[in-house]
Amino acid sequence: MILSGPWKLQHFDVGEKPPLELAAPGLDDRFWIEAGVPGDVHSALLERGIIEPPYFGHNDAKCRWIERKEWWYRTTFELDAVPGEEGERIELVFEGLDTFAAIFVNGHEIGLASNMFRRYPFDITRIVHEGRNTVAIRFDPLELHYRDKERFEWSSYTKERPWIRKAAMNFGWDWGPRVVTAGIWGPVRLERRRRAKLTGVYAATLSASAEEAVIRVKAEAEAFRSGTKAVAVARLIDAERNEVASVELPVLESAEAEAAGGQAALRQAFPRAFRTQGAASAELRIAMPRRWWTHDLGEPYLYSLEVTLVVGGEEVDRYQQSFGIRTLDLSLQDPDGNPSFAFILNGIKVYAKGANWIPADHLIGSIPESTYRELVELAVEGQMNMLRVWAGGIYEKDVFYEECDRRGVLVWQDFAFANALFPDFNRDFMDNVRQEIVDNVKRLRNRASLALWCGNNEIDWLYDMKAAAGDITGPFFGETIYHELIPGLLAELDPHRSYWPSSPYGAQEGYDANDPNHGDRHNWQVWHGSVYPRMQGEKPLLDYSIEGVTFKNFKQDFALFSSEFGMHASANRYTLEKNIPEGQFTWGSAEMAYRNKDTNHRKGILLMEGYTGIPRDIEEYLNFSMLTQAEGLKYGIEHFRRHRHRNSGALVWQLNDSWPGTSWSMIDYERLPKASYYYGKTFFHPVLLSLEHEPGEPLRVWVVNDTLEPLEGTVTLTVHPLSLGGVVAAERQVSFAVQVPPQTALPLGSLGEAEALAGLAPEEVLVELSATGFAAPANHYYLRDPKELRLPVAELDVQVDEAEQTVTVTASGRSVARLVKLELPLGGVRFSDNYFDLLPGEQRTVHLRHPEGRPLPWAALRVGALNAGTQPGIRC
Numbered sequence: 041m042i043l044s045g046p047w048k049l050q051h052f053d054v055g056e057k058p059p060l061e062l063a064a065p066g067l068d069d070r071f072w073i074e075a076g077v078p079g080d081v082h083s084a085l086l087e088r089g090i091i092e093p094p095y096f097g098h099n100d101a102k103c104r105w106i107e108r109k110e111w112w113y114r115t116t117f118e119l120d121a122v123p124g125e126e127g128e129r130i131e132l133v134f135e136g137l138d139t140f141a142a143i144f145v146n147g148h149e150i151g152l153a154s155n156m157f158r159r160y161p162f163d164i165t166r167i168v169h170e171g172r173n174t175v176a177i178r179f180d181p182l183e184l185h186y187r188d189k190e191r192f193e194w195s196s197y198t199k200e201r202p203w204i205r206k207a208a209m210n211f212g213w214d215w216g217p218r219v220v221t222a223g224i225w226g227p228v229r230l231e232r233r234r235r236a237k238l239t240g241v242y243a244a245t246l247s248a249s250a251e252e253a254v255i256r257v258k259a260e261a262e263a264f265r266s267g268t269k270a271v272a273v274a275r276l277i278d279a280e281r282n283e284v285a286s287v288e289l290p291v292l293e294s295a296e297a298e299a300a301g302g303q304a305a306l307r308q309a310f311p312r313a314f315r316t317q318g319a320a321s322a323e324l325r326i327a328m329p330r331r332w333w334t335h336d337l338g339e340p341y342l343y344s345l346e347v348t349l350v351v352g353g354e355e356v357d358r359y360q361q362s363f364g365i366r367t368l369d370l371s372l373q374d375p376d377g378n379p380s381f382a383f384i385l386n387g388i389k390v391y392a393k394g395a396n397w398i399p400a401d402h403l404i405g406s407i408p409e410s411t412y413r414e415l416v417e418l419a420v421e422g423q424m425n426m427l428r429v430w431a432g433g434i435y436e437k438d439v440f441y442e443e444c445d446r447r448g449v450l451v452w453q454d455f456a457f458a459n460a461l462f463p464d465f466n467r468d469f470m471d472n473v474r475q476e477i478v479d480n481v482k483r484l485r486n487r488a489s490l491a492l493w494c495g496n497n498e499i500d501w502l503y504d505m506k507a508a509a510g511d512i513t514g515p516f517f518g519e520t521i522y523h524e525l526i527p528g529l530l531a532e533l534d535p536h537r538s539y540w541p542s543s544p545y546g547a548q549e550g551y552d553a554n555d556p557n558h559g560d561r562h563n564w565q566v567w568h569g570s571v572y573p574r575m576q577g578e579k580p581l582l583d584y585s586i587e588g589v590t591f592k593n594f595k596q597d598f599a600l601f602s603s604e605f606g607m608h609a610s611a612n613r614y615t616l617e618k619n620i621p622e623g624q625f626t627w628g629s630a631e632m633a634y635r636n637k638d639t640n641h642r643k644g645i646l647l648m649e650g651y652t653g654i655p656r657d658i659e660e661y662l663n664f665s666m667l668t669q670a671e672g673l674k675y676g677i678e679h680f681r682r683h684r685h686r687n688s689g690a691l692v693w694q695l696n697d698s699w700p701g702t703s704w705s706m707i708d709y710e711r712l713p714k715a716s717y718y719y720g721k722t723f724f725h726p727v728l729l730s731l732e733h734e735p736g737e738p739l740r741v742w743v744v745n746d747t748l749e750p751l752e753g754t755v756t757l758t759v760h761p762l763s764l765g766g767v768v769a770a771e772r773q774v775s776f777a778v779q780v781p782p783q784t785a786l787p788l789g790s791l792g793e794a795e796a797l798a799g800l801a802p803e804e805v806l807v808e809l810s811a812t813g814f815a816a817p818a819n820h821y822y823l824r825d826p827k828e829l830r831l832p833v834a835e836l837d838v839q840v841d842e843a844e845q846t847v848t849v850t851a852s853g854r855s856v857a858r859l860v861k862l863e864l865p866l867g868g869v870r871f872s873d874n875y876f877d878l879l880p881g882e883q884r885t886v887h888l889r890h891p892e893g894r895p896l897p898w899a900a901l902r903v904g905a906l907n908a909g910t911q912p913g914i915r916c
């Protein structure tokens with residue numbers, strides 16, 4: 041039974057009322073408000089209009105009082121009959137409590153919680169009764185639990201985090217405000233059990249060829265009294281519900297075997313004192329398995345793994361989850377013996393394309409499941425095959441992994457330790473962390489999508505930097521978590537999955553952990569100006585100059601795997617406008633500055649200054665920042681992919697947003713993609729046509745083929761004048777006949793700049809690459825930066841078909857339309873394309889839909905381009 045309510049909620053000052061009064065079954069709580077569970081306090085108050093929307097203007101600051109209160113939740117549940125028979129139990133299970141809580145049932149305190157990431161099960165058999173039962177939970181202000189604690193030299197953004205096992209981003213990050221939540225953020229379940237229960241199921245693919253797969257299955261169980269015999273039956277079932285393999289696992293053996301220890305008399309006299317734990321494992325063999333692939337390499341085929349626990353012929357417990365048959369390893373050496381950092385799926389190297397995932401809202405408990413589905417769907421449509429669940433958020437909700445399994449997206453999962461020192465010398469803290477790791481590894485270890493466990497975000501690397509800079513003088517507190525505790529537990533709980541202690545990590549010859557020659561790498565030269573190379577122990581350098589932060593620095597980066605890099609772009613107009621007080625949606629306003637939580641706003645300006653020029657108004661900011669991010673990511677990712685013999689992954693910082701701000705995200709808080717996302721449909725496409733070029737240098741044409749099929753056809757490079765002018769200038773075309781083997785990046789040839797231009801100026805052309813004979817999106821390049829281009833004013837013709845939900849845009853004048861954008865004031869709208877370029881006369885039909893089928897506000901449609909201004913849509 042899920043205890044989803046109604047739940048009541050109220051706040052008190054600390055100690056205002058005695059706990060037993062507020063937990064008492066008979067308390068009159070009619071003046072309390074109703075609250076959704078799972079959910080959070082902020083969302084409940086917002087729903088009742090008690091607080092104003094926290095992301096509008098500076099309202100987040102007005103909500104800070106919530107942090108200082110004691111919050112009480114109450115609900116009731118009915119039982120027809122109390123456990124009668126011996127060996128029957130009732131458990132109350134909390135999947136997520138945020139964070140320090142005391143839990144009461146029928147006025148009895150049943151336990152405390154102190155970790156948002158843990159699962160808290162309580163045996164309440166002895167205190168429930170027939171009829172109505174009462175549950176009450178008190179959430180303490182965090183301050184009570186950290187105010188007397190030691191402060192550390194390093195804990196980014198706030199000093200209280202290290203002792204509190206809670207999503208770090210709640211305290212504010214460089215892309216989100218401080219919104220410290222409280223409440224019941226996971227489901228609450230009442231489980232009635234008889235005789236025994238499953239305490240764990242583990243399944244791992246040991247080998248998987250096209251002919252046969254071998255899967256190890258393990259079941260763990262607990263009986264409620266000694267002497268109970270139980271078997272678990274594990275079955276693998278295909279999508280048509282046919283059983284393809286099964287095995288019986290004798291998880292709990294006979295009483296005689298247990299009594300071998302010489303405790304027979306005690307066991308007989310007190311059988312309930314001897315709860316029996318047991319486990320058994322076996323191998324399943326599956327002939328002609330259908331293997332699980334990422335969506336770009338094949339089908340993410342899922343079986344169902346079902347395990348039933350049987351005692352004396354009666355089924356007492358059941359586990360069921362989808363299961364993908366695949367092998368997956370992190371390879372640190374390529375077949376030629378060179379260093380690598382590559383994911384090998386069913387023996388095939390995956391070029392990982394994707395982004396870093398942060399919680400989709402600060403109000404984590406209230407994020408609807410549909411948001412997860414939409415974001416993962418967008419990732420797939422954006423040609424991504426890997427998401428990294430970043431350490432400063434949470435171990436995500438089940439729905440996230442379900443979607444990744446189902447859609448063929450790999451997950452790089454960080455443990456929840458980000459940018460701070462942690463008290464690994466404290467036994468209570470470490471016991472808490474140990475249980476958090478056990479809970480989450482057991483929950484997620486059977487996911488086909490789960491590719492890697494990673495110990496932390498940037499801690500090993502930044503510890504060295506901060507120590508070298510003199511900001512940290514003490515030891516590396518927390519080190520034993522990532523280098524001892526976690527790998528030790530994984531060896532026991534999830535031995536067939538790869539583990540990497542930190543991101544970035546890996547160094548050789550005295551370089552720091554961000555070394556491109558070993559492990560993964562974060563490129564924060566671009567944007568943050570963090571100068572590289574850097575030796576271990578060397579003082580870090582920041583270069584705040586146009587050259588220091590420019591994305592052109594990506595070309596100096598020969599990382600084995602690029603797990604973080606990126607640039608800011610504005611959120612979409614609707615997302616910002618909706619949350620900014622009237623008159624403040626202007627470039628340079630205090631409200632716009634408040635949307636940007638990064639440390640030094642100059643970085644973004646420098647980046648644009650070097651590329652597009654500094655924006656003069658909000659329209660230019662929207663356009664220039666989006667263009668810079670899109671072109672910058674394209675520049676970097678195409679470079680990484682051209683070096684796919686060495687580089688095996690590009691994960692952008694960051695996929696999504698947790699509030700309507702300006703950040704590195706490719707998709708904003710309203711689930712409206714930015715220009716970079718649409719560019720990604722090309723730069724992440726499995727078949728990439730790419731031009732490598734710098735001003736004055738030859739144009740080098742490449743094809744990158746990530747697929748398992750060879751490609752054969754023709755690639756054509758066409759030089760188009762930006763404007764047809766008075767005379768139609770001849771287009772210049774060069775074609776290359778190509779044969780590209782599977783999983784290869786191939787240079788096709790090059791052309792001198794002057795030769796390609798044939799008399800045109802480099803500031804006046806667009807170069808297009810296109811393919812015939814195989815499917816690859818056409819790709820566009822400009823030979824000079826936007827601020828140097830001579831881009832004439834474009835004219836757009838816009839036709840709207842409301843019935844078909846399409847908008848057709850034509851570049852109706854004589855020049856290229858650059859960064860054509862369609863805007864609607866509604867969140868979540870899906871545009872089949874946006875932020876694209878049109879050649880003179882070229883036409884594109886964009887399909888629009890809302891995932892929940894909401895009517896589109898056509899009257900408010902705006903269509904514009906970088907060189908055409910923004911105009912209201914033209915209706916027909």
Ligand code: BMA
Binds near residue numbers: 213214459498604704
């Ligand atoms: C990296 C991430 C985040 C941060 C981002 C942008 O450090 O791991 O902590 O938000 O860069 O600065």
